[in-house]
Every structure is written in structure tokens, then in C-alpha cells.
Amino acid sequence: MEIEATAEKLSKALNNVSRIATSKVTLPVLNNVLIKIKDKQVSLITTNLDMAIVDFLPVSNSKDGVITVPAKLLAEFVSNLPKDEKVKISSSGTKITVTAGKYSSTINGSPADDFPELPEIDEKSAVIFKIGTEEFKNGVGQVIIASSNDFNRPALTGVHFYTSDKSLFIVATDGYRLAKRKLVKNVQSEIKITIPSTSLQEVLRSITDDIEEIEISFNDDLIRFRLGELEIISKIIDAEYPNPEDFLPKTSEINLVVDRTDLIRVVKLASLFARHTTNDVITCEAKSPDTFSVHSIANEYGENDSSINTKTDKDGKISVTSRYLLDALNVISTPKISINFNDKSKNLSVIESALVLKEPNSEDYIHILMPVDDN
Amino acid sequence: MYNAWENALAEIEQKISSSNFSTWFQDTSLISTDDGHIIIGVKNSFFVKQLRSKFLDVIEESLKNTGIEVQDIDFKIETKSKSKVRPREITSTPTPIKNKLPSMNSLKSPKNQKTGLNSKYTIDNFVVGSNNDLALAAAKSIINNPGTSYNPFFLYGGSGLGKTHLVQAIGNEILKNHPDFKILYTPISDFYADFVDSVMKGKGKDFNNKFRSLDVLIIDDFQLIVNKEKSQEEFFNIFNNLHQLDKQIIVTSDRLPSEIKTVDERMANRLTWAGAFDLQLPKFEDKCAILRSKADLLGAEIEDEAIEYIAENVNTNIRDLEGELNTILLMSDVRGLTPLELINNGSVNVSHQTKLRPTTAKRIVDKVAKYYNLTTTELKSKSRVAHIKNSRQVAMFLLKSELSMSTPKIAAEVGVKDHSTVIHGIKKIEQDLKLNFILRDQIAEIKEKIYD
Numbered sequence: 165m166e167i168e169a170t171a172e173k174l175s176k177a178l179n180n181v182s183r184i185a186t187s188k189v190t191l192p193v194l195n196n197v198l199i200k201i202k203d204k205q206v207s208l209i210t211t212n213l214d215m216a217i218v219d220f221l222p223v224s225n226s227k228d229g230v231i232t233v234p235a236k237l238l239a240e241f242v243s244n245l246p247k248d249e250k251v252k253i254s255s256s257g258t259k260i261t262v263t264a265g266k267y268s269s270t271i272n273g274s275p276a277d278d279f280p281e282l283p284e285i286d287e288k289s290a291v292i293f294k295i296g297t298e299e300f301k302n303g304v305g306q307v308i309i310a311s312s313n314d315f316n317r318p319a320l321t322g323v324h325f326y327t328s329d330k331s332l333f334i335v336a337t338d339g340y341r342l343a344k345r346k347l348v349k350n351v352q353s354e355i356k357i358t359i360p361s362t363s364l365q366e367v368l369r370s371i372t373d374d375i376e377e378i379e380i381s382f383n384d385d386l387i388r389f390r391l392g393e394l395e396i397i398s399k400i401i402d403a404e405y406p407n408p409e410d411f412l413p414k415t416s417e418i419n420l421v422v423d424r425t426d427l428i429r430v431v432k433l434a435s436l437f438a439r440h441t442t443n444d445v446i447t448c449e450a451k452s453p454d455t456f457s458v459h460s461i462a463n464e465y466g467e468n469d470s471s472i473n474t475k476t477d478k479d480g481k482i483s484v485t486s487r488y489l490l491d492a493l494n495v496i497s498t499p500k501i502s503i504n505f506n507d508k509s510k511n512l513s514v515i516e517s518a519l520v521l522k523e524p525n526s527e528d529y530i531h532i533l534m535p536v537d538d539n
Numbered sequence: 540m541y542n543a544w545e546n547a548l549a550e551i552e553q554k555i556s557s558s559n560f561s562t563w564f565q566d567t568s569l570i571s572t573d574d575g576h577i578i579i580g581v582k583n584s585f586f587v588k589q590l591r592s593k594f595l596d597v598i599e600e601s602l603k604n605t606g607i608e609v610q611d612i613d614f615k616i617e618t619k620s621k622s623k624v625r626p627r628e629i630t631s632t633p634t635p636i637k638n639k640l641p642s643m644n645s646l647k648s649p650k651n652q653k654t655g656l657n658s659k660y661t662i663d664n665f666v667v668g669s670n671n672d673l674a675l676a677a678a679k680s681i682i683n684n685p686g687t688s689y690n691p692f693f694l695y696g697g698s699g700l701g702k703t704h705l706v707q708a709i710g711n712e713i714l715k716n717h718p719d720f721k722i723l724y725t726p727i728s729d730f731y732a733d734f735v736d737s738v739m740k741g742k743g744k745d746f747n748n749k750f751r752s753l754d755v756l757i758i759d760d761f762q763l764i765v766n767k768e769k770s771q772e773e774f775f776n777i778f779n780n781l782h783q784l785d786k787q788i789i790v791t792s793d794r795l796p797s798e799i800k801t802v803d804e805r806m807a808n809r810l811t812w813a814g815a816f817d818l819q820l821p822k823f824e825d826k827c828a829i830l831r832s833k834a835d836l837l838g839a840e841i842e843d844e845a846i847e848y849i850a851e852n853v854n855t856n857i858r859d860l861e862g863e864l865n866t867i868l869l870m871s872d873v874r875g876l877t878p879l880e881l882i883n884n885g886s887v888n889v890s891h892q893t894k895l896r897p898t899t900a901k902r903i904v905d906k907v908a909k910y911y912n913l914t915t916t917e918l919k920s921k922s923r924v925a926h927i928k929n930s931r932q933v934a935m936f937l938l939k940s941e942l943s944m945s946t947p948k949i950a951a952e953v954g955v956k957d958h959s960t961v962i963h964g965i966k967k968i969e970q971d972l973k974l975n976f977i978l979r980d981q982i983a984e985i986k987e988k989i990y991d
Binding site: 280281282283 | 558559561562582583584585586587588589592593616617835838
């Protein structure tokens with residue numbers, strides 16, 4: 165086995181794959197990257213058994229062979245080399261020698277037989293579609309924050325992709341908040357899958373400016389993302405996803421539009437006090453004709469009351485978790501934000517009394533926060 | 540069907556490396572076996588691919604050995620969700636309860652019905668240290684030549700030090716080498732229940748035959764032997780019988796037979812014919828090794844400093860050690876902090892958890908004196924009579940262990956002048972406790988009285 169590439173290219177490829185090579189697992193070979201060269205095609209592969217990352221590294225010179233070596237060690241070694249240095253990796257037995265000009269090291273590896281074989285997408289039965297990198301990155305980034313990390317509810321640890329009325333939507337919820345985005349219009353095929361958030365996070369991290377399009381293909385139990393020379397393969401979450409429509413309040417009586425920067429400021433100010441209470445609870449209040457205020461109390465530290473100007477014809481209050489509200493505000497990028505809710509004194513059901521955030525005059529993005537008791 | 544898979548797993552576990560087993564076979568299940576069409580449930584497609592390409596032969600063979608017909612084997616992906624999430628379940632309390640406990644409990648422990656052995660106990664996962672290397676060496680020699688060198692094999696030590704693990708491992712290893720051997724593991728209490736039951740049903744002969752045809756008999760918790768002449772006689776007979784036929788007998792107890800009140804001398808002598816091996820409290824380094832191996836087995840991440848902290852603070856036995864480790868790992872799961880962070884921020888306090896129940900120095904001294912039929916004044920006197928001196932030392936020991944009192948204070952409580960006398964006294968009791976089982980019982984009884 166032998167490859168030659170510039171330190172810059174090699175380092176980028178190794179950094180792409182080495183992130184998921186973990187030490188937490190019982191199988192030590194999963195710390196390693198599999199370097200495989202077949203018919204002059206080089207691939208660097210890592211897996212954590214929920215997903216795998218494959219980098220098809222273009223190289224100037226190579227000899228066929230396979231070996232596995234500790235991924236993080238190799239990645240760190242190469243990343244510390246001068247960028248334009250030519251790096252040569254060659255194997256003998258279960259060792260590799262990495263040489264670059266005056267720098268050289270030998271790294272102990274293990275035979276490629278120990279490395280698990282990766283599942284493959286059946287190209288014939290798979291659904292394949294392409295999506296612009298920008299859209300994908302922004303869209304997924306806006307919903308993924310709402311997904312759960314509670315593995316007792318596996319479905320909620322992913323982002324759900326589904327088609328409805330010829331559009332592709334993505335949605336995520338942890339039971340306390342929900343974010344939903346229309347991703348693509350005019351989609352022909354039916355899609356209904358849940359992708360692990362951890363895998364999507366890897367996809368988001370791997371996106372670089374030079375990639376314009378992501379190719380996504382999936383079948384029943386596996387999904388593959390292709391970004392340039394990189395391929396990310398992940399399991400699909402095999403659990404029923406709750407219907408997102410069931411979470412949306414039917415009507416909200418109080419509707420107002422506020423400036424995003426102003427809103428972030430008052431929520432942050434309030435959260436300074438709210439974080440000293442147990443659940444980061446803040447209370448938002450609409451007061452006709454023109455005030456939206458945020459209030460928080462921390463018994464031992466004091467309290468806060470800030471307001472911003474807006475227009476409202478109804479009065480009402482709602483209490484939410486400031487942390488969740490800030491999370492939502494950070495992913496909505498429009499200069500104005502539309503806020504909708506029902507007054508809590510009406511004692512509606514949890515879903516009906518939720519706080520709904522949207523981009524003004526658009527239904528493309530919806531972020532819902534379940535209300536909390538403020539006492 | 541579930542049991543069949545457990546048995547097959549037990550066999551697979553022995554055929555492949557433990558890291559492969561715990562990686563690939565954890566969370567698998569047998570979904571169906573209709574007409575030899577086997578369907579196995581696995582976590583995701585990564586597992587399907589690997590099991591199919593590398594382990595198909597092993598699975599097939601093990602299933603066949605458990606008596607299941609195999610035509611073809613297929614895999615199905617199963618997500619183990621506890622409950623389907625329905626939108627109505629939403630609560631308004633924003634405190635998500637994380638609980639990954641299942642991952643800890645998911646280590647399978649297939650128990651073999653016929654032999655009573657639990658295949659999760661193996662020699663490989665028995666952590667060797669200076670506290671047990673002698674017993675382990677003997678165990679290995681038995682595995683290689685059952686019935687010859689150490690027969691009977693008498694193993695003793697405090698609870699939670701690994702007696703059951705070691706003897707079960709011997710049984711499992713012998714079974715591996717000699718699949719045709721008849722092996723029986725039974726706690727002594729079950730042996731009696733069995734005996735009484737068979738006598739009542741008039742099947743005393745069956746009972747006899749069942750035991751006399753054994754190749755290896757493993758009796759656990761021998762100290763619980765009851766003072767019933769008839770059943771002790773029966774055990775004695777079976778023991779002699781097997782021993783004459785050079786069948787391996789393995790007995791565990793928490794103390795030497797001579798220190799068990801209900802055992803007659805004849806029996807006690809027989810049991811320790813081939814010597815008695817003890818498992819001692821692990822030393823600091825051994826404890827660290829045990830914790831590390833346990834953590835690795837669970838696939839959990841824990842810092843060396845955290846392990847050292849636990850090892851330093853748990854001084855009772857291995858079971859408590861593992862219990863503490865589990866608690867900390869669970870807490871770290873729930874809180875999302877690493878074990879060391881938990882320890883540093885004071886969330887975990889091992890040393891004070893089990894001790895320091897409310898009591899007073901006076902109460903301890905009084906109870907000790909009363910237990911040894913002395914007056915408090917006698918105990919506090921300068922008498923050097925062995926009996927009084929000894930009870931004084933016990934009082935010192937308890938003041939230290941129960942109240943963590945300083946040595947000068949203890950000296951004042953028990954009427955000695957010098958705190959070095961106290962240090963010596965405590966050390967002596969600690970030393971004696973390792974070997975003197977009567978003392979161990981006495982101190983346990985006194986403690987009960989103190990907290991009564």
C-alpha cells in the first residue's frame with residue numbers, strides 16, 4: 165500500500181473522517197481509519213456502527229493495498245506538517261510509515277480484516293435526490309436544534325424528512341419544542357424517513373464552500389449523502405414519527421411582529437435572571453396597543469422587566485423556557501419575527517396554548533415552544 | 540424461543556473474541572424460527588452487513604447445537620423503543636429525563652438451566668490481583684485436571700469478593716473443555732430444599748442418583764448449612780461418594796468450616812483436606828484494575844482520577860465497588876457530566892454515603908462493653924487482661940470506623956493516655972478481621988446493637 169498526496173489535501177480528508185473514530189466502543193479497531201486502495205482509487209473509511217464516513221481522496225501516485233491505523237493520531241500528525249509538503253504513506257506488515265520531507269513517523273496499525281464491512285445502498289431500489297448545499301445547510305440547521313437526545317424515544321433523536329402536498333418538509337421535536345421547515349417545493353417522489361441528528365450534524369460539519377450540491381439516496385434502512393469527494397452513510401431511525409401537524413395550534417389570538425435584534429436583547433436580559441430559577445422560565449406579555457414585554461424573577465438576585473414596541477390589539481401572557489426561546493431566535497434569520505400565542509389564563513390544552521414563532525408573512529418555517537408553568 | 544437464543548449466544552460468546560461478541564451480539568434477538576427460516580433482530584444495517592459477512596457460520600452452528608433447525612438465516616432491523624411517542628403525551632415541564640440505564644443492564648447473562656451455571660462468569664473476566672492470585676491459580680489447575688489436584692476445592696472470603704464468580708467460572712470452563720460432563724452448581728439452601736422435597740415425595744433415590752452421577756459438584760454459600768442431622772448426613776454421604784470416585788467438588792463459604800457453628804468436626808476436616816483458599820479484600824491497585832475492567836465491559840468512559848477516587852473510598856468489597864461505579868456512571872449519563880466532573884463538584888460522595896449513621900461515642904463504648912459482659916468502667920480501665928484489652932480495641936475500631944473520630948479523641952473515650960496505643964489497637968483489629976471470622980461476626984453483631 166502506498167499513497168502520495170499534499171499534506172493539505174490529506175489532512176483535510178483525514179479530518180473529515182477521523183471525527184467519528186471513537187474510543188468509547190468495545191471494538192478497538194473502530195478507533196482506526198481504514199485506508200483502502202483498489203485500482204488506484206483511494207478511500208479513507210471510519211465508522212462508529214451508526215454511521216460511516218468515506219473520503220475518496222484524489223492522489224497523484226498510489227499502490228494497491230489495505231490497512232487500518234489509529235485515525236486521530238494519523239490525522240493530527242499530518243495536520244501538523246507544513247501544508248504544501250508532499251506526504252508519502254507506505255505500509256509494511258501492520259505498520260505504516262509516513263514521510264514528508266524531513267519529517268517521518270511509523271504508526272502501528274492492525275490488519276484490515278478486523279475492520280467491519282460497510283453496508284451498501286442498493287442503487288436500483290434507492291430513492292435519489294439532489295439538493296443545493298446552501299438550502300440544505302440552512303434548513304437542517306434551523307430544525308436540528310429541536311431534536312431530542314433521549315434515546316428512550318428513538319424517533320425523536322432524529323430529523324424527520326417527509327413529503328406533503330408535493331413539498332419536502334423537515335421537522336424535529338423533543339416533546340418540548342418543535343421546528344419545521346419547508347425544504348424543497350415540487351417534489352415528485354414520496355419521502356418519509358427519520359435520519360439520526362448525530363449523522364446530520366456530521367453532514368453539516370463536512371460541508372465546505374466548494375460543494376454546491378448534495379446527493380442524497382436512501383432505501384429502507386440506510387441513507388447516503390454525497391458531498392464532493394465525501395460519502396456519509398448512516399442508519400435510518402426505524403421508529404414511527406409523530407405527525408407534526410398534531411403539534412400545531414389551530415388558532416392563536418395574539419399575533420404580533422417584532423424586531424429580531426430587539427427581541428433577542430430582551431430575552432437575553434431576562435434570561436440572566438431566569439437562569440437562577442430552576443427551569444429558565446420567563447414570562448412574555450402583550451399589552452395593547454403597543455407593548456411586548458419580557459419578565460423574569462430570581463428571588464435572591466432580583467428581577468427584570470424589559471419591553472419593546474410593537475402593535476397588538478389583545479392582551480395576554482405566556483411563560484416559556486428562555487433557553488429554548490433563544491435557541492429558536494438564533495436560527496431565524498429574518499430581521500422581523502412573528503410571534504403568536506394564546507393568553508394562558510384561558511387554560512387551553514398544552515398544544516393550543518403554545519408559542520409559535522415564524523418568519524413574517526411566510527409559513528415556510530415554524531418553531532413552536534410548549535408553555536411552562538411559571539409558579 | 541428467547542431462551543434458545545440465550546443459549547446460542549452463550550455458545551457464540553465462547554467461540555469469538557469478547558470484544559467482537561459484545562460489539563456485534565449485544566441487543567440481538569431471535570425473532571422467528573419458522574420451518575428453519577431464522578430471523579434475527581439487530582440494531583441497524585451496519586450490524587446486518589457485518590453479521591452476515593463474518594459471523595453467519597458461527598450463528599448457524601450455535602443455533603444447531605441448541606437444537607434449532609436452520610435452513611437460512613435472515614436479519615431484521617429492530618429499533619428498541621420503549622413506547623411509541625404520541626403527541627398527547629407532551630408535558631409542559633421542560634425537564635427532560637434522560638435515562639440510558641438499559642445499556643448497562645443489556646449485558647446478557649444467559650443461565651444454563653441444567654447446570655445452574657451463568658455463562659457471564661468466565662475466567663477471562665475475573666480480574667486478577669494480589670488478593671486472589673493463589674485461588675485463581677488453583678482454579679486453573681482444576682479446570683485443566685478436574686478431580687485430581689485440589690479436591691475438594693474449598694474457597695472462602697467475605698461477601699462480594701468474587702467467590703461465586705470464580706467457582707461459576709470454573710464450572711463454565713470445565714464445561715467448555717468437557718461438554719459431556721455433568722456439572723451442577725447449587726447454593727446449599729437449594730440443595731436442602733431439593734432434599735426435603737424429594738424425601739417428602741418419596742423420591743430419595745432419584746435425589747441420590749442425581750447427585751452421585753455428577754462429574755463436578757459446586758456448592759455455594761456453605762456457611763448457610765442448616766443444623767439438621769439428617770440432611771447434613773446426606774450431604775456428607777454424597778460428598779464422600781463423589782470424592783471416592785475422584786469427582787471434583789467445589790465449596791464456597793464466607794469463613795473456614797471450623798468456624799461454622801453448625802458443622803461437625805468430621806465434615807469440617809473433610810472440606811479442608813486439600814487446603815482452603817481465601818479471597819481477600821483487594822488492595823488499592825487491584826481495586827483500580829477491577830473498576831477499569833468493569834467500566835470497559837460496560838463500554839463506559841471514566842477518567843483514571845475518578846477510578847482512583849472510588850477505589851480509595853470504597854473499602855468494603857468488590858460488589859460495593861461495582862455498585863458505586865454503576866451509580867456514578869448512571870449519574871454521569873443523567874446529568875451529562877463526566878464522572879470526574881461529578882466528583883469534583885461534590886455530587887458524589889462515596890465515603891460518607893454508607894457510613895456515619897447517627898450514633899454517639901458513648902453509645903458505642905457502652906454497647907461494646909455490654910457485648911463482652913464488662914462494665915464501662917472496666918473497659919475504660921488500665922487492665923491488660925486479654926479479654927478486656929481486646930474489647931477496648933474493638934471499641935477503638937468502631938469509634939474510628941463509625942464516627943471517623945480522631946485518634947486523640949478516641950484515646951480519651953476509652954481511657955488510654957496515648958493516641959499511638961489507639962493507632963496500634965485499630966490496626967490490630969483491622970488485621971485480625973481478615974482472618975478471624977468470629978471477630979467479624981462479633982463486630983457485625985455489635986454494630987447491629989449500636990444502630991438498633
